[in-house]
Amino acid sequence: GENVEQHPSTLSVQEGDSAVIKCTYSDSASNYFPWYKQELGKRPQLIIDIRSNVGEKKDQRIAVTLNKTAKHFSLHITETQPEDSAVYFCAATRDSNYQLIWGAGTKLIIKP
């Protein structure tokens, strides 16, 4: 079955700098890769997703890139702000599979 590994487990960056979180997956048939943000004490919320027919997707300060050959995808946050502090989860799945396979999460700390 699918396995998703996420790195790093904790990432501390200076406010205004960029942050990159990387996930690798094992199932080459996986074709949908969402990213969720979970603020302390809150529910996870979908922030961006990408399908395997696209190599990159952007939404303002966040972007996701996908390398199907290497089976990894990454979340990029530019010009980080204090409100970006949260735990970020990646996930992967494929058509007809009703379960998202989750990474373990990355705690992002934005230093003032």
Place this chain on the structure above:
Amino acid sequence: NAGVTQTPKFQVLKTGQSMTLQCAQDMNHNSMYWYRQDPGMGLRLIYYSASEGTTDKGEVPNGYNVSRLNKREFSLRLESAAPSQTSVYFCASSQTGTNYGYTFGSGTRLTVV
């Protein structure tokens, strides 16, 4: 548009007590899910319902039962609560399978003493 509504938000149970966590969505989603999240940890799937009338076990189903009452509602029951079931429980729904992203409820914080 409320999205996914979970009740209760907080609950304290004694070991051996039973309770049902309720979840309802108003987005006409086909699939619904129950997750648990232990402190500082990731999400673990307990049960899911791909569509009305079907339920399947996830990663950690022991000690739990579910009912997909109709398309809107998916409940999680703890028959005999144990301290190991102390956790935050999230219900989620998605349009079709997983390919349109999950919408999560606000969670139920359960403590078993």
